[in-house]
Amino acid sequence: MLDRKFIVENADAVQKNCTARGVDVDVARFINLYDRWKQKQTEVDELNRQANAVSKTIGQAKTPEDREARKAEGRRLREEGGERSRELDALAEEMDELHRQFPNMTHPDAPHGADDTANRVLRYGKTEPRQFDFQPLDHVELGERLDLFDFEAGAKVAGHGFYFLKNDAVLLDLALQRYALDMLRKEDFVPVVTPDLARNEVLHGTGYMPRGPETQIYSIENSDLSLIATAEITLGGLHAQEILPEEQLPLFYCGISHCYRTEAGAHGKATRGLYRVHQFTKVEMFAFTRPEESDTTLERLCALECALFDGLEVPYQVVDTATGDLGGPAYRKYDLEAWMPGRGDAGEYGEVTSTSNCTDFQARRLGIRFRPKEGKGTQLVHTLNGTAIAVSRALIAVLENGQQADGSITIPVALVPYFGQDQIAPPAK
RNA sequence: GGAGAGGUGGCUGAGUGGUCGAAAGCGCCGGUUUGCUAAACCGGUGAUCGGGUAUUACCUGAUCCGCAGGUUCGAAUCCUGUCCUCUCCGCCA
Numbered sequence: 390m391l392d393r394k395f396i397v398e399n400a401d402a403v404q405k406n407c408t409a410r411g412v413d414v415d416v417a418r419f420i421n422l423y424d425r426w427k428q429k430q431t432e433v434d435e436l437n438r439q440a441n442a443v444s445k446t447i448g449q450a451k452t453p454e455d456r457e458a459r460k461a462e463g464r465r466l467r468e469e470g471g472e473r474s475r476e477l478d479a480l481a482e483e484m485d486e487l488h489r490q491f492p493n494m495t496h497p498d499a500p501h502g503a504d505d506t507a508n509r510v511l512r513y514g515k516t517e518p519r520q521f522d523f524q525p526l527d528h529v530e531l532g533e534r535l536d537l538f539d540f541e542a543g544a545k546v547a548g549h550g551f552y553f554l555k556n557d558a559v560l561l562d563l564a565l566q567r568y569a570l571d572m573l574r575k576e577d578f579v580p581v582v583t584p585d586l587a588r589n590e591v592l593h594g595t596g597y598m599p600r601g602p603e604t605q606i607y608s609i610e611n612s613d614l615s616l617i618a619t620a621e622i623t624l625g626g627l628h629a630q631e632i633l634p635e636e637q638l639p640l641f642y643c644g645i646s647h648c649y650r651t652e653a654g655a656h657g658k659a660t661r662g663l664y665r666v667h668q669f670t671k672v673e674m675f676a677f678t679r680p681e682e683s684d685t686t687l688e689r690l691c692a693l694e695c696a697l698f699d700g701l702e703v704p705y706q707v708v709d710t711a712t713g714d715l716g717g718p719a720y721r722k723y724d725l726e727a728w729m730p731g732r733g734d735a736g737e738y739g740e741v742t743s744t745s746n747c748t749d750f751q752a753r754r755l756g757i758r759f760r761p762k763e764g765k766g767t768q769l770v771h772t773l774n775g776t777a778i779a780v781s782r783a784l785i786a787v788l789e790n791g792q793q794a795d796g797s798i799t800i801p802v803a804l805v806p807y808f809g810q811d812q813i814a815p816p817a818k
Numbered sequence: 819g820g821a822g823a824g825g826u827g828g829c830u831g832a833g834u835g836g837u838c839g840a841a842a843g844c845g846c847c848g849g850u851u852u853g854c855u856a857a858a859c860c861g862g863u864g865a866u867c868g869g870g871u872a873u874u875a876c877c878u879g880a881u882c883c884g885c886a887g888g889u890u891c892g893a894a895u896c897c898u899g900u901c902c903u904c905u906c907c908g909c910c911a
Contacts, residue, residue, distance in 0.1 A: 427868070435879080438880070440891075448836070465891095632828065
């Protein structure tokens, strides 16, 4: 959420920003609502003030008649105030609904453009895409030959988009998690396993919409809980409604959770196999920082993602996300796209991680503040999130890039200690 | 799942209808004392939303004692619902 006053005082900049992000919000209407809300607030305050004043004099009434008269006056003022107050609530609700639609402001260096075709490539990973002297397979086919997945059983049990991991894929899944966790522990991230469900209130706070036609979220019937789409949700909620001591900042967490996404309306070749699934496991980074630290923290999270994928010997490119493709909460977002030799006709880049600086956009609704040593009052923290390892997609990258002519998979050196062996043996003939 | 207890400021913890935004302690900030540090002593110290005067300050109103309602002229205090925490019992991986 943006600050109300900020919107009112920077109407032009906010409107421009909405346009750049492809979000249709009427700033003028918001300002109008805000002015009317303020006016109504003043009316309610004044009626309450009068009623409070009357209440205080009741003890001083000299006669029973006088006392009753004052009580009646007080009752009248309270009723009037109650009515104004309901009008105030109605205005607040209307204003809030509009308020929620505003996206975050945007970093001035983010590329300008309507969609991902305007994304700007910033740099490439250490590993170059391999020249294969055979036709590389995609992970689905590799998995079939090596008996790593069972998509049919997944569909039978839970429907399309679900899967079983089998055999070495299970070990790889766990190895990838542990690999990421160990690297982040060395960087002083606090490791946590988060709940896989969260209250809808927490989802809203982090900018996710549990209900609605385009929702990505599975909600639990007869409750106000939803399955989380990412541990960003639970990690953001971890410190909700808290005032953190400044000396604790910045706080870094890495959280492991399952992630559930409805992926409504997404089908086709680009989403074959593990690429777009309803459930996967993810190690997520999350940071709470002072405002002045968030820009450099984003660079740090991105650098860690790069280090993780350099370690996996996976070729990738880092992309600076265009304004129209940022989503609501992000002020700036970097995606890491891994080279997947089996994807498309001759290999394609596919998104494997994403890191965002959400500035105070999430913190405002989640109520996460700190008390600055200098100056008075409290200030909102900045929040950032970044994927360390989304297992399903990392699995694709590791399998497809590590495949050999004999059908075996070479395991990246950094992963061997966690996986337990340096290859997945070729299929028995 | 059953029974009980409880949710109060940055923290601990008093407070059962008005003078309570809330005792006390801790912490924090300022000051006195001090060779330095500490101790001791004195003073200050909540959040949110408005309004006013105003060169970063002051004055003023409203709201807030888990959350949402209700009773009342008036609620931290009484009532209802709800969420959460703790203890005990049951069940269970």
